[in-house]
Amino acid sequence: MNEADFLALLRPLATHPAARGFADDAAVLGDLVFTHDMLVEGVHYLSDDPPGEVAWKLLAVNLSDLAAKGATPVGVLMGYTLGVDTAWDKAFVTGLSCALEHFETALLGGDTVSNPAAPRVLSLTAIGRSSIAPSRSGAQAGDALYVTGTIGMAGLGLAELRESSAATGENVERYRRPTPRLSEGRALGPIVHAMMDVSDGLLIDAQRMAAASNLALEIDIDAVPIVGEWMAALTAGDDYELLFAAAPDAALPVNASRIGTFAWGTGLTLCDASGPVPLPNPLGWLHQAAAQ
Amino acid sequence: MNEADFLALLRPLATHPAARGFADDAAVLGDLVFTHDMLVEGVHYLSDDPPGEVAWKLLAVNLSDLAAKGATPVGVLMGYTLGVDTAWDKAFVTGLSCALEHFETALLGGDTVSNPAAPRVLSLTAIGRSSIAPSRSGAQAGDALYVTGTIGMAGLGLAELRESSAATGENVERYRRPTPRLSEGRALGPIVHAMMDVSDGLLIDAQRMAAASNLALEIDIDAVPIVGEWMAALTAGDDYELLFAAAPDAALPVNASRIGTFAWGTGLTLCDASGPVPLPNPLGWLHQAAAQ
Numbered sequence: 378m379n380e381a382d383f384l385a386l387l388r389p390l391a392t393h394p395a396a397r398g399f400a401d402d403a404a405v406l407g408d409l410v411f412t413h414d415m416l417v418e419g420v421h422y423l424s425d426d427p428p429g430e431v432a433w434k435l436l437a438v439n440l441s442d443l444a445a446k447g448a449t450p451v452g453v454l455m456g457y458t459l460g461v462d463t464a465w466d467k468a469f470v471t472g473l474s475c476a477l478e479h480f481e482t483a484l485l486g487g488d489t490v491s492n493p494a495a496p497r498v499l500s501l502t503a504i505g506r507s508s509i510a511p512s513r514s515g516a517q518a519g520d521a522l523y524v525t526g527t528i529g530m531a532g533l534g535l536a537e538l539r540e541s542s543a544a545t546g547e548n549v550e551r552y553r554r555p556t557p558r559l560s561e562g563r564a565l566g567p568i569v570h571a572m573m574d575v576s577d578g579l580l581i582d583a584q585r586m587a588a589a590s591n592l593a594l595e596i597d598i599d600a601v602p603i604v605g606e607w608m609a610a611l612t613a614g615d616d617y618e619l620l621f622a623a624a625p626d627a628a629l630p631v632n633a634s635r636i637g638t639f640a641w642g643t644g645l646t647l648c649d650a651s652g653p654v655p656l657p658n659p660l661g662w663l664h665q666a667a668a669q
Numbered sequence: 670m671n672e673a674d675f676l677a678l679l680r681p682l683a684t685h686p687a688a689r690g691f692a693d694d695a696a697v698l699g700d701l702v703f704t705h706d707m708l709v710e711g712v713h714y715l716s717d718d719p720p721g722e723v724a725w726k727l728l729a730v731n732l733s734d735l736a737a738k739g740a741t742p743v744g745v746l747m748g749y750t751l752g753v754d755t756a757w758d759k760a761f762v763t764g765l766s767c768a769l770e771h772f773e774t775a776l777l778g779g780d781t782v783s784n785p786a787a788p789r790v791l792s793l794t795a796i797g798r799s800s801i802a803p804s805r806s807g808a809q810a811g812d813a814l815y816v817t818g819t820i821g822m823a824g825l826g827l828a829e830l831r832e833s834s835a836a837t838g839e840n841v842e843r844y845r846r847p848t849p850r851l852s853e854g855r856a857l858g859p860i861v862h863a864m865m866d867v868s869d870g871l872l873i874d875a876q877r878m879a880a881a882s883n884l885a886l887e888i889d890i891d892a893v894p895i896v897g898e899w900m901a902a903l904t905a906g907d908d909y910e911l912l913f914a915a916a917p918d919a920a921l922p923v924n925a926s927r928i929g930t931f932a933w934g935t936g937l938t939l940c941d942a943s944g945p946v947p948l949p950n951p952l953g954w955l956h957q958a959a960a961q
Contacts, residue, residue, distance in 0.1 A: 392775045396775060403778065413746035415792065459672060459675055484684075500705070
């Protein structure tokens with residue numbers, strides 16, 4: 378059973394409106410927003426990634442989901458599997474402390490368990506506050522699709538680290554220390570029709586927004602602000618930019634690239650200046666396909 | 670580094686009042702209560718425990734923390750490591766569905782990750798609503814210590830399962846399907862000075878309440894409603910009864926046994942009809958010692 382199959386099994390359990398049918402990045406209860414993401418050693422980060430960077434990433438990937446809901450972080454709860462490497466654990470806490478301070482949020486609680494023989498499994502629930510919390514399902518026919526920042530650097534960084542764990546540079550930095558677009562998310566909240574973060578890859582995440590909105594989507598790949606080779610960039614995860622649908626004439630409060638158009642229908646299509654382009658397979662980073 | 674050492678490292682990160690200095694079962698933000706507990710295969714449950722019972726336990730141990738804050742469950746977010754055993758995953762979801770229905774709560778979201786080679790690590794954040802949310806640090810000198818129900822059955826059940834994984838009966842049932850004392854917690858909320866659940870063992874949890882309240886505590890072990898041998902019962906975990914401090918003349922809205930008295934000073938002491946009794950070592954189930 379893959380993660381999509383498991384999510385399908387779980388969907389009948391989303392009986393509360395706060396769950397948004399598991400079709401969103403976060404649960405929304407009144408003006409509070411909740412998200413819960415895990416990192417598994419060797420799956421979501423490399424075993425020799427510095428522990429302080431792992432702590433940053435654990436926090437950042439969750440705050441990115443809050444950003445996509447236009448939320449301000451309130452606090453987090455963490456689940457931590459304590460290993461046998463005390464230096465690692467200490468460096469992790471130091472990194473977590475810096476990251477919490479950087480994002481002006483706090484650790485509210487959590488749980489520590491023993492799991493010495495196995496890969497580390499880190500879980501985090503982030504709580505945020507948002508008066509708007511746009512869903513990923515609200516895109517309208519005729520809306521334009523936009524993305525903030527650039528796409529592909531984190532994927533390049535991961536590839537460089539797989540070549541050499543001593544790799545450094547801005548791509549590696551982007552992979553290890555993603556920046557959740559919190560201020561951009563808050564600014565965009567009032568004007569977007571749908572918003573989500575790009576965590577598993579631009580194409581797979583855009584496809585999810587179109588499907589959740591019951592619309593077709595065409596992406597002009599020439600318009601995507603890509604770093605590196607286009608197919609790798611469009612299908613790599615971990616960029617944590619914001620992807621949003623808004624009216625094509627909306628005045629955007631942040632810098633973003635217009636990369637596609639929603640229309641009545643279903644399905645994702647790609648084009649460039651010369652015409653239609655076949656979809657890559659897979660569309661994105663399926664290891665990270667998440668319940669939310 | 671053990672879990673207490675790790676918690677000490679984390680404590681400076683509890684900069685938000687909602688964290689209650691990590692000295693409580695849950696974080697409290699307005700009228701919302703949050704708790705996050707993990708279960709690790711082979712640590713918190715046995716590998717051959719039925720998957721539906723594991724789902725029940727994952728939910729129940731978190732709802733027990735809500736019960737201790739007098740809260741009504743609102744919903745939960747779950748983190749799940751998907752393995753290679755599809756039948757197990759399906760049975761888990763069926764059990765989770767039953768348990769959510771039983772406790773009248775809903776899955777709001779979460780995350781699914783791949784971790785095929787390793788023990789399962791399950792995480793859950795439970796969200797509840799409580800207008801009172803008693804802490805574990807509010808006991809007053811002269812208060813009596815009370816416990817609901819009986820203590821020791823879950824420990825006996827675990828011992829029976831370790832003898833034979835085919836063991837059945839009420840002790841095994843108690844170990845696998847604990848009952849969070851939600852209605853008792855709500856009834857007790859307005860009259861207690863401090864409350865927590867008994868998850869790691871009566872003595873270690875009572876010691877934590879006394880320490881958090883800056884008081885000494887004497888427990889009359891003859892008064893504890895024990896099932897089985899006294900030392901095993903007092904130090905075994907997983908009973909999930911409520912332990913609370915209240916005025917000795919308070920009218921209790923639920924059945925509970927008066928088992929001790931708080932006084933100025935520090936430390937836990939035990940006595941029986943013949944006088945002082947030495948403390949057992951360890952006092953409780955340290956594998957489960959949790960950040961909350």
